[in-house]
Amino acid sequence: MSWFLKRIGLSILLVWIVASIVFLAIHFVPGDPAELLLSTSGFAPDPVAVEELRRRLGLDQPVLVQYVNDFQRLLSGDLGRSMKDDSPIIDAIARRLPRTLELIVAAGLMGILIGVPAGTYAAIRRGGLFDRVASALSALGLAVPVFVMGTLIVLLFAQTLRWVPAGGYVAFDRDPWQHLTMLAMPALTIGLHLAPVVFRVTRAAVLDVTSRDYVRTARAKGVGPPRVLVHHVVRNALMPVVTVVGLQLGGLLGGTVLVEFVFNWPGLSGLLVESVSSRDYPEVVAIVLTISILFVGLNLVIDLLYGALDPRVRRR
Amino acid sequence: MNRRLAVSLSGVGLILLLALAAPILPIHDPLQMAIGQRLAPPSETYWLGQDEFGRDVLARLIWGARASLFVAAVSAGVALCIGTALGVLGGFMRGFVEVLTMRSMDVVLCFPPILLALLIVTLLGPGIGTLILVLSVLFLPGFVRVAYAGVLSVRSNEYVEAQRVLGASRGRIMLRTILPNIAGPLLVQLSLAVAAAIVLESGLSFLGLGVVPPAPSWGVMIRAARAVMDRAPLLLLFPCIALTLTIFAMNALCDALRDSFDPHARTPRARARRVADLLAPGLLPPPRTAQAGEAVLDVRGLTVEIETPGGSIQPVQDVSVSVAAGETLAIVGESGSGKSLTGLAAMGLLPSAARVAGGAVLFEGTDLARAEEATLRALRGGPMAMIFQDPMSSLNPVHRVGRQIAEAIRAHQTASWGEAHRQAVMLLAKVGIPDAARRARSFPYELSGGMQQRVMIAMAVANGPRLLIADEPTTALDVTIQAQVLQLLADLKRESGLAMIFITHSLPVVAEIADRVAVMYAGQIVEEGRVVDVFSRPLHPYTEALIASAPAEDGPPPTGIPGTVPPPNALPSGCRFAPRCGYRIPACEAAPPALMTPEPGRATRCIRWAER
Numbered sequence: 001m002s003w004f005l006k007r008i009g010l011s012i013l014l015v016w017i018v019a020s021i022v023f024l025a026i027h028f029v030p031g032d033p034a035e036l037l038l039s040t041s042g043f044a045p046d047p048v049a050v051e052e053l054r055r056r057l058g059l060d061q062p063v064l065v066q067y068v069n070d071f072q073r074l075l076s077g078d079l080g081r082s083m084k085d086d087s088p089i090i091d092a093i094a095r096r097l098p099r100t101l102e103l104i105v106a107a108g109l110m111g112i113l114i115g116v117p118a119g120t121y122a123a124i125r126r127g128g129l130f131d132r133v134a135s136a137l138s139a140l141g142l143a144v145p146v147f148v149m150g151t152l153i154v155l156l157f158a159q160t161l162r163w164v165p166a167g168g169y170v171a172f173d174r175d176p177w178q179h180l181t182m183l184a185m186p187a188l189t190i191g192l193h194l195a196p197v198v199f200r201v202t203r204a205a206v207l208d209v210t211s212r213d214y215v216r217t218a219r220a221k222g223v224g225p226p227r228v229l230v231h232h233v234v235r236n237a238l239m240p241v242v243t244v245v246g247l248q249l250g251g252l253l254g255g256t257v258l259v260e261f262v263f264n265w266p267g268l269s270g271l272l273v274e275s276v277s278s279r280d281y282p283e284v285v286a287i288v289l290t291i292s293i294l295f296v297g298l299n300l301v302i303d304l305l306y307g308a309l310d311p312r313v314r315r316r
Numbered sequence: 317m318n319r320r321l322a323v324s325l326s327g328v329g330l331i332l333l334l335a336l337a338a339p340i341l342p343i344h345d346p347l348q349m350a351i352g353q354r355l356a357p358p359s360e361t362y363w364l365g366q367d368e369f370g371r372d373v374l375a376r377l378i379w380g381a382r383a384s385l386f387v388a389a390v391s392a393g394v395a396l397c398i399g400t401a402l403g404v405l406g407g408f409m410r411g412f413v414e415v416l417t418m419r420s421m422d423v424v425l426c427f428p429p430i431l432l433a434l435l436i437v438t439l440l441g442p443g444i445g446t447l448i449l450v451l452s453v454l455f456l457p458g459f460v461r462v463a464y465a466g467v468l469s470v471r472s473n474e475y476v477e478a479q480r481v482l483g484a485s486r487g488r489i490m491l492r493t494i495l496p497n498i499a500g501p502l503l504v505q506l507s508l509a510v511a512a513a514i515v516l517e518s519g520l521s522f523l524g525l526g527v528v529p530p531a532p533s534w535g536v537m538i539r540a541a542r543a544v545m546d547r548a549p550l551l552l553l554f555p556c557i558a559l560t561l562t563i564f565a566m567n568a569l570c571d572a573l574r575d576s577f578d579p580h581a582r583t584p585r586a587r588a589r590r591v592a593d594l595l596a597p598g599l600l601p602p603p604r605t606a607q608a609g610e611a612v613l614d615v616r617g618l619t620v621e622i623e624t625p626g627g628s629i630q631p632v633q634d635v636s637v638s639v640a641a642g643e644t645l646a647i648v649g650e651s652g653s654g655k656s657l658t659g660l661a662a663m664g665l666l667p668s669a670a671r672v673a674g675g676a677v678l679f680e681g682t683d684l685a686r687a688e689e690a691t692l693r694a695l696r697g698g699p700m701a702m703i704f705q706d707p708m709s710s711l712n713p714v715h716r717v718g719r720q721i722a723e724a725i726r727a728h729q730t731a732s733w734g735e736a737h738r739q740a741v742m743l744l745a746k747v748g749i750p751d752a753a754r755r756a757r758s759f760p761y762e763l764s765g766g767m768q769q770r771v772m773i774a775m776a777v778a779n780g781p782r783l784l785i786a787d788e789p790t791t792a793l794d795v796t797i798q799a800q801v802l803q804l805l806a807d808l809k810r811e812s813g814l815a816m817i818f819i820t821h822s823l824p825v826v827a828e829i830a831d832r833v834a835v836m837y838a839g840q841i842v843e844e845g846r847v848v849d850v851f852s853r854p855l856h857p858y859t860e861a862l863i864a865s866a867p868a869e870d871g872p873p874p875t876g877i878p879g880t881v882p883p884p885n886a887l888p889s890g891c892r893f894a895p896r897c898g899y900r901i902p903a904c905e906a907a908p909p910a911l912m913t914p915e916p917g918r919a920t921r922c923i924r925w926a927e928r
Contacts, residue, residue: 014423017423018423018427021423022435025435025436025439026439139564139567139568140560140564142563142567143560143561143563143564143567144560144563145515145518145519145559145560145563146519147518147519147522147535147538148538148556148559148560151538151542151545151552151556152552152556154542154545155545155549155552155553159545159546159549160549211667212709213704213706213709213710214709214710214711214712214713216665216704216710217704217710217711217712217772217775218712218723219665219693219696220663220665220696220697220701220702220704221696221697221701221723221724221727221775222693222694222695222696222697222698222724222727222728223693223697223723223724223727224693224727225689227723227727231712231715231723232712235712235714235715236712236713236714250428251428251429251430252428253428253431255428255429255430257430257434257523258430258519258522258523261522261523262542272431272434273434273523273525275438276434276437276438276525277524277525279438279441281438281439284434284435284438288427288431288434288435291428291431292427292428292431295427295428309714310713310714311713311714311759311761312713312759312761
């Protein structure tokens with residue numbers, strides 16, 4: 001249990017560090033931050049507007065005061081207000097975050113459902129036709145950037161075959177079928193991006209575990225091949241797979257940016273791109289902070305899952 | 317240099333050359349517009365057609381490669397220099413510097429990469445300069461970690477210590493000794509960073525946050541082509557293909573580099589059982605049914621072959637042994653003598669690279685060397701069982717030990733999990749584990765080595781085997797625990813009357829537990845006989861040397877055997893022990909000696925046995 005608490009404490013520490021860095025980032029940049037945010041392609045911004053922004057962001061106060069104020073605000077659940085329309089940012093995040101999470105979960109499931117069985121089968125039939133074809137496909141899949149995959153999928157399914165709309169979003173409660181159709185393409189894009197990674201890790205892990213002594217022991221006991229595969233090989237091979245899938249999903253928390261952009265999926269990442277383009281600094285900070293906290297939280301979940309999968313981890 | 321490295325290197329080189337030569341190639345100006353020829357299809361002058369402003373697509377592709385590769389190379393290079401410096405510093409200075417560099421890198425890794433990139437772009441605005449800064453920061457931790465790990469492994473080496481003792485300054489040691497040693501992993505990391513940088517650069521440019529139009533970049537081109545994909549799908553395909561091919565080539569180069577720096581990553585191919593072996597039972601003695609007093613296990617002329625890159629080797633050659641019910645046969649030999657492979661071959665558990673190339677393994681009359689896997693499975697863990705050398709690695713780390721024993725029971729008996737578990741607890745008590753009910757719920761790592769081996773023994777005897785093969789069961793244990801485990805095995809044998817094959821390199825253990833002994837050397841049996849006879853009057857110089865090398869309580873100090881066991885791919889042409897033998901005569905090296913029978917129940921492979 002103390003292992004559990006230690007992991008949680010460490011995660012809270014990490015969140016604090018991340019929040020501090022996001023806060024301090026604007027002060028690291030040489031020059032006046034308010035001027036910097038308002039300047040576009042070399043033109044000097046309007047001094048009145050700079051003064052106004054400085055006051056609104058609290059940049060006129062000493063850095064330490066800003067830091068303390070910002071943290072007090074954050075702890076009370078206030079993520080600040082958008083520079084565009086002065087609306088509370090937390091509302092926008094609450095509206096868009098579930099859509100991004102939905103996309104990630106759907107994509108993760110696709111990646112695992114394709115990658116783990118294919119990787120396992122390729123490993124136990126190593127050097128066979130399936131192994132060679134799947135390995136070649138995974139090398140190709142790894143070389144296609146996710147936005148290229150997305151664009152090509154739009155070109156094929158929406159533009160050429162006209163099976164699905166090219167992108168967009170419909171709320172689930174308004175039209176469940178339409179919602180799922182529109183989810184399918186971005187989820188497939190990310191899923192196809194994940195599958196080669198999952199495939200490779202699974203294949204390597206299964207190959208590694210197959211030659212372990214305890215698998216030989218299981219065979220020496222006269223246990224049948226299906227049970228050896230599931231309870232001894234795959235069960236132990238899952239640990240690296242869990243780590244890699246977790247890392248990948250964590251990367252996706254920000255990495256859906258490109259796919260949401262391609263498919264016009266109004267998730268959190270899309271909001272981030274908008275606010276980066278319009279240089280809405282408070283909104284960027286709030287979103288980056290939210291995603292980083294989720295990222296740290298996800299890593300915590302993976303660690304705990306790891307502890308559940310491998311009893312030895314819990315002792316450390 | 318291997319072929320994969322050469323192919324991938326030339327692929328990357330070709331792309332690089334094309335990008336570098338862009339200004340001198342006879343191509344159109346990538347920025348020159350021709351509005352009248354918007355979206356024109358490929359033609360003789362414009363090989364890949366023209367884009368939405370009538371610009372030449374081919375020229376933009378080539379100049380785009382230049383942008384991508386420039387950003388990737390510079391950012392990866394910056395990250396390489398700074399990262400290596402930080403990592404080497406952290407690994408070499410230790411203390412505060414180490415904590416600071418390593419922990420700050422952990423913090424960078426806390427951010428999803430593209431988020432950190434977007435945060436910096438917000439602050440600095442898009443452009444090539446920002447891109448390079450962003451990518452360098454992102455790749456820094458990778459280089460720091462590789463350099464740090466490399467320094468840690470190198471700095472403990474003796475030659476670094478030696479230099480320090482000789483008075484070399486720290487900076488000199490770092491530059492001269494450590495850098496060349498970590499160059500390989502750093503090169504792999506560099507190629508990974510370049511590949512990742514190309515992906516990130518194109519992604520950010522695609523979002524409009526990287527390279528600023530109208531400058532050509534593959535990401536920018538794909539972004540622009542998306543808007544007109546209904547009219548000119550080719551415009552979209554070309555940069556997609558160029559990007560994918562480049563990343564593919566970089567990935568292939570990364571893999572090839574990693575393999576060439578880490579030869580362990582390569583694994584030999586598994587080989588299938590030869591069909592001929594399965595179809596040629598006519599060449600073998602006909603199977604018989606076992607009769608009372610007969611051998612439980614009868615190994616006849618067993619040869620095991622392993623395919624290696626340097627040709628096939630025979631680590632076990634023409635080995636014949638047998639063991640009867642209630643009897644213990646010890647197989648003794650040094651590491652590499654083939655004793656363990658003999659045991660594994662008898663169980664049908666040879667590693668996938670090895671196969672039985674000849675001979676027969678008759679278990680109660682069934683030839684296991686040619687039996688179906690299903691037949692073997694019904695025998696393994698049931699009538700014949702095996703105990704392995706290292707109990708820690710032989711028990712599955714993620715299952716409770718009681719469950720692992722219960723699994724063995726359920727593999728051969730129809731029992732519910734509850735019933736099997738009750739039997740498992742009884743077995744644990746039988747092999748001398750106190751508080752068996754509680755111990756059954758332990759994970760292997762919670763038990764001591766001796767306890768683990770008792771669990772393995774409980775598992776092996778769970779279904780009342782008639783043959784037990786124990787492969788160095790006490791080697792990994794403390795001396796006092798060894799004695800207890802040997803006693804346990806002896807008791808089990810006496811109670812159940814099973815036949816036991818005890819594989820070991822320890823002669824004192826042989827003397828304690830075995831009735832007969834077979835001595836193996838370089839894959840062959842060199843001597844066999846009753847333990848008392850062999851120990852009192854060895855008929856092979858190797859046995860004699862083994863006995864002399866074992867420490868005795870009262871007697872002369874042990875003497876070692878000069879030389880080492882020859883590797884199986886470089887065996888002497890005559891007697892395999894001749895190079896290390898003090899009784900060697902020219903005839904020994906002339907021809908391989910056959911196994912002779914000087915008296916009933918004894919065998920030796922020494923041509924001079926009669927002279928002793």
